[in-house]
Amino acid sequence: MPIILAIESSCDETSVAVCDNGKITANVIANQTIHENYGGVIPELASRVHQQNIVPAVQQALTIAKVDKKQLDGVAFTQGPGLLGSLLVGVSFAKSFALALDLPLISVNHMQAHILAHFIDEPKPKFPFLCLTVSGGHTQIVLVKDYFDMEIVGETLDDAAGEAFDKTAKILSLPYPGGPLIDKHAKEGNPLAYRFPEPQIKELNYSFSGFKTAILYFIRDHQKENPDFIAEHINDICASVQHNIVNILLNKLKKAAKQYHCKEIAIAGGVSANSGLRSALLALKDSLGWNVYIPKFEYCTDNAAMIAIAGYHKFLQGEFVGQEVAPMARMNF
Known part of the structure; x- marks a missing residue:
């Protein structure tokens, strides 16, 4: 019964989710309103706001899921595609978090995760x-x-x-x-x-x-x-x-x-x-x-629940990556 922490940071939403044996028990999304002033996403600003949001989002997701970090079995994250600076924040945090807790890392393709969101609910x-x-x-x-x-x-x-x-x-x-x-x-x-x-x-x-x-x-x-x-x-x-x-x-x-x-x-x-x-x-x-x-609407836009369900199925197949993994702005299936 694996419990997966998932992180999504491909663009301007900082999202963290928890998947407990295939069931999403938390899906936190921190939106970035700063881009409204510019009529579009400013990559440098997006990456800076991700740095501010990611720790509180992780803490909130674990609290909602009623899970202690020591109970986690793996950390899934969006490797790409996306904005390189935004991805770098999520990937770096996931690697550090997994290394500190000796947890396996699970790399997820953002576009595949959108598709696999259909396996969250019936x-x-x-x-x-x-x-x-x-x-x-x-x-x-x-x-x-x-x-x-x-x-x-x-x-x-x-x-x-x-x-x-x-x-x-x-x-x-x-x-x-x-x-x-x-x-x-x-x-x-x-x-x-x-x-x-x-x-x-x-x-x-x-x-x-x-x-x-x-x-x-x-x-x-x-x-x-x-x-x-x-x-x-x-x-x-x-x-x-x-x-x-x-x-x-x-x-x-x-x-x-x-x-x-x-x-x-x-x-x-x-x-x-x-x-x-x-x-x-x-x-x-x-x-x-x-x-x-x-x-569901909450699984249409960028969210970590879709990363979590993808990470869950990868965990079952034993598909893990090492600490050398890097974010990829462009990423094929």
Whole structure:
């Protein structure tokens, strides 16, 4: 019955979780509000705030889980991908903590952990399944054959869908983080009010750089005719942008499901919290006969619970790393 302490510090959330024999008993997330002043994450500031947050977050997680550090059996941590300075704080703390208590270290891939978040609670997908993993930095369709046997069958060739949401929000002068605000405005708007071109990318890959440019020109041209265009039509703009991004994502996912003869379908990553994406996916559940798996909101954005469940399964397989392990800004499956 292993008890795993997990640390996530890939971007701007300092998160610590405890997993007791496959059950998450604590999941602490310390957010960094300082980046709101700059309209995006400042890497140097993020790493400094991680240093301030990590010890209190660990203490709080152990207290919530009612676990003494001497009861721990292993320490899991995000090795990458992510911001190098942020990762360095988490990796260094995990190594020191494990060394002091003579505990094994468990390295976790951040993107794999997003997918494995589906194994925290019921219902859990059956292998093999397809997972659309969408975040600010990644957009991937992954064929999941086993816990750590995953194949990326489609991915973005340039920008991620989450970045398209964030850049659109910036164009609309919405405060950071803008993705959730687009979702909020979209609920009050007409998703068919405006149309945007869908990128014609071969196979199962994505591209959002041209889509972002199309939105920029669309706003610019309408503002020439009406300087108050954004203020007067903010809800319809957000609804239309969200509708188009969701369609782009799900059209490729439908193609992948058909190609791989798979009806076990999941989503993961920060953008999986988007209500438009969640609703559209559930609508396909009945029409296509899919078994759909959508994580709880708390497991969509960056969190240590997903690192903990991944670390738990790695512990069972005896997959440990040594003290020479280093953070990796880019990290393949």
